[in-house]
Amino acid sequence: MTTTQSELSRRDLIKGMGCGVAALMLSSAMVAHPELAHASDGEESDSAWGILIDLTRCTGCQSCALACKETNDRPNPNQTPIGLDTDAYSFVEEKQIENSVGQTESVYVKHQCMNCLHPACVSACTVGALRKTPEGPVVYDADKCIGCRYCQYACPFGVPAYEWENPLGLIHKCQMCADRLAEGESPACVAACPNGALRFGNRKQLLAQAHAQITSNPGRYVDKVYGEYEVGGTSVLYLSPVPFSFLGFPELGDEPNPRYAEAVMKQTPAIALTVASVVTALHLFMQRRQQVNGEATVHITSQKPGDEL
Numbered sequence: 001m002t003t004t005q006s007e008l009s010r011r012d013l014i015k016g017m018g019c020g021v022a023a024l025m026l027s028s029a030m031v032a033h034p035e036l037a038h039a040s041d042g043e044e045s046d047s048a049w050g051i052l053i054d055l056t057r058c059t060g061c062q063s064c065a066l067a068c069k070e071t072n073d074r075p076n077p078n079q080t081p082i083g084l085d086t087d088a089y090s091f092v093e094e095k096q097i098e099n100s101v102g103q104t105e106s107v108y109v110k111h112q113c114m115n116c117l118h119p120a121c122v123s124a125c126t127v128g129a130l131r132k133t134p135e136g137p138v139v140y141d142a143d144k145c146i147g148c149r150y151c152q153y154a155c156p157f158g159v160p161a162y163e164w165e166n167p168l169g170l171i172h173k174c175q176m177c178a179d180r181l182a183e184g185e186s187p188a189c190v191a192a193c194p195n196g197a198l199r200f201g202n203r204k205q206l207l208a209q210a211h212a213q214i215t216s217n218p219g220r221y222v223d224k225v226y227g228e229y230e231v232g233g234t235s236v237l238y239l240s241p242v243p244f245s246f247l248g249f250p251e252l253g254d255e256p257n258p259r260y261a262e263a264v265m266k267q268t269p270a271i272a273l274t275v276a277s278v279v280t281a282l283h284l285f286m287q288r289r290q291q292v293n294g295e296a297t298v299h300i301t302s303q304k305p306g307d308e309l
């Protein structure tokens, strides 16, 4: 190792640890003052968007999940996803349900981030890498993320996926196609559904439509819109022909989930803060090392034939 590299290593590690300490102090402040954890909460605005998923109309064709992969530039765009991970932000699961006459029926359930109204992931993130927008999507900023994975622990739906193979560790999840919404388009999954199982629109209007559908179609739906109240409400809503518990939907209270995030932070402050500090240090160190390697490459390739190295 050259002197420059060794100085760089020491300097960047110290700098990284300094930032880690900053993260630690921020985390400590959040533990001591839980109201800070609510600073990024999203109160539902009248114009917020939502997606209504009607499980009675879904045939499991997978068009939505494949469109999601394509839109988000995920690998193997023609391969049907079987779970939420870094390669797939949405998937459709087949559930076998016994109907009232004892026959087995399939119900297909599309999964993705619920883009909660009060997202626990946002409250758990100490560096503001996740943010609830007034339009509805919960968006992610990879440049701010330190890979601490608090969001993974906090999410009650098990949504955020972590890039284990990447030393910088990034999080992946559906962001409700925020870029498409900004262009006046609907989410890619909604646009791709050939059966009208996905509807995009104003969340409050979708809720009113969902309840009207339940009332005007006796026996077709259970009398509940999942996501209306769960964890304070979610941007993604579901209508179902069978009780949601039959389909494995988590039974969550109406309490906004930032409370859970705070619980995570309070229960493990020492461990969590140490992890935040170390991960931040490593993150900045790796980032700086990649930059130095890049600079070195530029320097070498700028040598002319015959120049001394």
Ligand code: SF4
Binding pocket: 113, 114, 115, 116, 119, 120, 121, 122, 138, 154, 155, 156, 157, 158, 159, 160, 173, 257
């Ligand atoms: S489902 Fe999980 S990842 Fe998505 S917004 Fe809610 S808490 Fe965040």
Ligand code: SF4
Binding pocket: 067, 068, 069, 071, 072, 089, 090, 112, 173, 174, 175, 176, 177, 187, 188, 189, 190
């Ligand atoms: S809203 Fe966009 S990112 Fe989310 S599941 Fe649909 S296509 Fe995928």
Ligand code: SF4
Binding pocket: 057, 058, 059, 060, 061, 062, 063, 064, 065, 092, 108, 110, 192, 193, 194, 195, 196, 197, 198
């Ligand atoms: S595209 Fe529509 S019908 Fe096909 S799996 Fe997705 S939600 Fe179901």
